[in-house]
Amino acid sequence: MSIVKIENVRVLDPIQKTDSVQTVYIENGKLVAPVEQVEQTIDGQGKWLMPTMVDLCARLREPGQQQHGTLKSEGKAARANGILHVITPPDSKPIVQDNGALIHGLIEKAWHDGGIHMHIIGAQTQGLNGKQPANMAGLKKGGCTAVSNANAAFENDDVVIRTLEYAAGLGLTVVFYAEEPQIAKDGCAHEGFIASRQGLPMIPAIAETVAIAKYLLMIEATGVKAHFGLLSCGASVELIRAAKAKGLPVTADVAMHQLHLTEHLTDGFNSLAHVRPPLRSEQDKELLRQGLKEGVIDAICTHHEPLSSSAKMAPFAET
Known part of the structure; x- marks a missing residue:
């Protein structure tokens, strides 16, 4: 050469x-x-000039949602931006991330079609139903190094504890996208003046912090290694800071748009600014940046979710 x-x-x-x-x-x-x-x-x-990057959260839409993107198209986009390793949550449609054999095939297809190393987070419960633990031993054998229930709710906290114990025994990391469903309900925008003026259902910051606080207690009790993805609130940074100071085995990331954009972008029902967790306040943005600089937040992810143009043409709450 x-x-x-x-x-x-x-x-x-x-x-x-x-x-x-x-x-x-x-x-x-x-x-x-x-x-x-x-x-x-x-x-x-x-x-x-740097090593290839790792994206901790990207949905590549295959299998099941090829109208939005494919392993070939999204793999090409990742490589063009210096990303060779892509980690995907377990909520594809249909859900295949509770089947170790299917996961192995997807990993091979991602390399063949898109030229990327795809790392799949396995389902924490069967079909993400929030009721019964998934076959984590089979998922680990299939190549998963972590499990998560993505944005799906758990039936109760006992299910969470049982799955954390199961994961800890297998040496698997559990990934939380923390949101308390009873508080968030059907919300779609940050709780504040802009959403209130537009009459949009709101998701308060406490929906995230209550969930993080609860999960941290469970992590301490079970000893499982955990990662908190997509932090959006300044108060969440302080909870992770305290957990690390206590010696808990936790890490965290933030989506890149949370470091640059705020709730003001949703004004005028701008559906292009509809993300979950929602864009929050200017103060939250600055505290997230500070947490990143101080190393409390360990990484930035893209939170890449390709969508066809028609998917953003509905009313804000439905996009």
């Missing part, structure tokens, strides 16, 4: 803790020592 010289490129290596502008030499996809003769020289001014 030819040797490529890249000049003036910003090298980012989290393992070696490197962040500097350098000239590097690459042969067969690997860094090599400087040499006199190279086949190609590239000016890397303004560009980054």
